[in-house]
Amino acid sequence: MVTPTRIHALRSSAHFALVKFGGQSLKTRRKSRTKQSRQRVGMLIGLFLCSYAVIGGRLIQYGMTSNLVSGGIRRESSRAASRPDILDRNGELLATDLNMVSLYGEPRRIVDADEAVEKLASVIPDLDWAETHKKLTSKSAFQWLRRQLTPKQQAEILQLGIPGLGFRPEKRRFYPGGATAAHILGYVDIDNQGLAGIERYIDRQGLSALREAGLTSDISLAPVRLSIDLRVQSIVHEVIANAKLAYQAEAAGAVVLNVDTGEVLAMASVPDFDPNQPSRTLPDGSVDQDYAKGLFNRMSNATYEMGSTFKSFTLAMGLDLGKITLNSVVDASKPYRLSGFTIHDDHGRGRPLTVPEVFQYSSNIGTATIASMVELPDHQAFLTRLGLLSKMKTELPEVATPTQPHPWRKINQATISFGHGVATTPLQTAVAGAALINGGKLIEPTFLPRTSVEAGASATQVINPSTSADMRFLFHWNGVKGSGRNALVPGFNVGGKTGTADKVVNGRYAKNLNFNAFLAGFPMNRPRYVVLTVIDAPLSGEKGGRLAAYTAAPMVKEIISRAGALLGVQPHFGGDQGQLLVNY
Template sequence: MIRTPLRPLARILSARQKGENPDTIERENLRLRHEEIRDRGRARAEVRLLFLSLGFLAAFSTIGARMGLLAATEPVEPRSAAAGAQILATRADITDRNGRILATNMQTYALYAQPRDMVDPGRVARELAKIFPEIDPVAMERRLTDGRTFLWIRRVMSPEQMQRVHEIGDPGLLFGPREMRLYPNGQLAAHVLGGASFGAEGVSSAEVIGTAGIEKALDARLRDPAQAGTPLELSLDLTLQAAVEEILGTGMTMLNAKGAAAILMDVKTGEILSLASLPAFDPNDRPNPLVKGDPGDSPLFNRAVQGVYELGSTFKIFTVANAMNLGLVSPETMVDANAPRRWGKFTIKEFQNKNYGPLLSVENVIVKSSNVGTANIALMVGAERQAAFFQSLGFFDPTVIELVEAPGAKPIVPKRWPDITTITTSYGHGISASPMHLAVAYAAIANGGVKVTPTLLHGGVAQNGPRVMTAETAAASVRMLRGVVEHGTATLGDVPGYQVAGKTGTAEKPSRTGGYDEDKVVNTFASLFPADDPKYVLVVTLDEPVETSGSEPRRTAGWTAVPVAGEIIRRAAPLLGLRPVVEPPPVDGLTAVSN
């Protein structure tokens, strides 16, 4: 900027020549300079005011737009910016193998209160007590007036209850939307599904988490947002499950049993088509666990997986199969069955002190369920090889199945394996396992000698598990088991047209004071069908059953578990698509004619 001098020399000299006052020139130039400075200052101020106005306009426009947006949208609960703070409420459905819903989600509302906004807390407490009987009006009024700013009242409400609360009309009562887990079939497959509850909760959403069963075992899969739209497809068949539970429940009632369990499994894929445990519960209203007493008395107890029992004579076929697999015997080999048999200070007896000896074929050892014959075969096998065979069948480890309860059900096996243990375990005493363990072991016999892993997930692919016995041994074992049903201890389980094969097991329950209780038994029938080409295994277990239709009470599996299993097969086989094989009646020689 060029600065104009206040007393320019040329003009001063010219003014002096003309006789003018040079100070006038200086005052004029000073005035002009001040006016120029004021003009520049005014221009800068105007520019600043313009930018400031534009800034205020932009800020207030943004705030106004944001307020309008918030007013036009649903209220959203503020969330923390910390990782993991978001509540994931979406949970995938669970279906059976045919796509029928077993577990899904339902939109509902929670009820909470902001006491500071209430008009009349006393009236609100009294009205809430009329809607929800479990609410104490005095205690509720005290909580509404103790100074707190927030109070949960109900996590879940029915639409009718919500309407009645709405009619109270107090501004301090508020509703929060959320999803809850719904099991539309009630108690059906309750022990498989387990149940769900709320985890992290907010006023507008709640985290649904599994609490038991497959809901908890596969909780991460069910809560995965990427798979929320893809249902978890189980191997269960809803129709089969309903039939099995109905028959099992009827049998449990008629036979005065304390509990019951049933497992129906595909012998090649390991898929569980039905898994039932009674008494059951409704996962929509899951009861609390027992805090004292026997956990097995709780309806939450899954007898099919968690129940670890001595399974009695159902183990005899394993002893015989092991001996045949080692080449020690064949079905026709005659063994010593002379009873009773002394071994040191122990006596091995038959049921009702019978004696099937002195000799009995291996096949008849199974058909007649001879303890002595089985013991002598086990001694031929030896302790080490017997223990190894039981371990190969899975009787030393928990079953690998998609239930959170399964890992805790470890079989009870002897710590030492002397000869007397070899004898007693050969017919199912001194070793305890679950019905699921038994189903897996019988599936290996049924499918030709390959161990399968049980699964509750639908896949339909035959498993290529480890071979535990030769195909010839497995086939011979199936023929023996068929003989048990045809003319052995399980004749009441013979279903015309379906060639049932299986083995009974009656095991006295250990007494709490030591020894065994003769009047309390666990009865099991492990079966497979059809015997000519086994496709399915069915294990039925009854806890403390007694059949009272005769003159004396009967507690053996042949009178209790077997007829229940037979009725299940009679109902289930057609549902499984099995066509009955009807054998023609024998031709009467007196009336037969020929051309």
């Protein structure tokens, strides 16, 4: 039964169902609102998805791109990279790293650049005000202000409380011996990278690659041990420095070489430098050129005409090729003439000379005559075999290439026989000299420890053992009776050959300047070491003489007298030291 109340309710619902708002029914309006809301949520989700896609894409891009480094700062691994200690053969420290800090600024965080510069100048007296102010007002994010500060300076700068400044740890190379072994050790730059000498050699052996890979930061690397004996090195350095001063020379140098292993026990050249301070500036800011000259290693990186020391190689050539024997007689009674040139003797005897006398009196005529017995190609090949005409191989990067005539002519052969016309380095002259007295084996020089077994495996037989025995006799003969007498040290049986060459200046021979050398070996009954000294353009010498016998030979004498026992050579006094001198 339908009541009036029920009829009223049905009519009301039907009425409202038919009511339209803006031409739409209420039901249609609700559906429209729901659809719009869903569209807005969808758009919002789409925007978020696009944003995340952009961010993700940029992250992927950054991940695939190499690191960007500011131009003023190196990566942390490179900046604080360590270098191995360098030790001498006995474990004495030659080079090590010190922990330092460097000051940097962030210009964007500097509040008052003028005040910052003024405060920094109170701690760093030599601060460049203008340059520092320019850096602190630049638009860059980073600027180095001072590298390698002392701990005291760091503490004082921290107390200044200047915002925008910071410190970064770094390494500084320190050489306890200063200039003592400068040309062997070399030096590093401000970023602790090797620029010369053994330091550069170490980098070339893989240290640079390790640095770039970040594998040398704040770790202890195994030390590098050298063949150098610091005790002998100190003696050699002192001797040549004193000789340069006493003889008023332009330069001087010396090397001590083990004839059986090729190890360099000591080598020095002056002028030199302090590797702790490889460069100096003058008050006007320019580079001190006089100090810069000391960077040049004259023992391995300079070539010279070695004068009469080359007569050793000429006589060895004649003996080895069977052109002469120690009993041969050479006519030196008159000048040697060839191609319009005349060769004289400085200390001629005006008579025929035996081969030992040719060596003793340093006869240019006799030596040129012996050289003329050998064909040009054979002469050139012999010197090449001794390593005198090609670039020497060793650990030091600073090695010069010898010069020689192109092509060789007969007159070149004559002058080369007594040390003019070919320029080679003093170090490789010492190496070739070692081959003359060690049994005839050429052994490449090394600045790293090497045993005689290891040396023998790589040695090259360049002359016959019998020739080497003859050369030991000639070295001893000249040491006792010839120009080597000024190098004699009692008990050490020193022998050798002097060399006095006219110095080449601007491509011409200077008549009043010499380049002097002395090639020595000891003890000559069983040679263990070669000592070569050189002195460039001395203006005085022992007993007023300027020749090698009065300059280079006394240097050898002092080195051996002070270092001989340190090298393990037991002096022998009395008795017959000439057991090697068979009856020729």
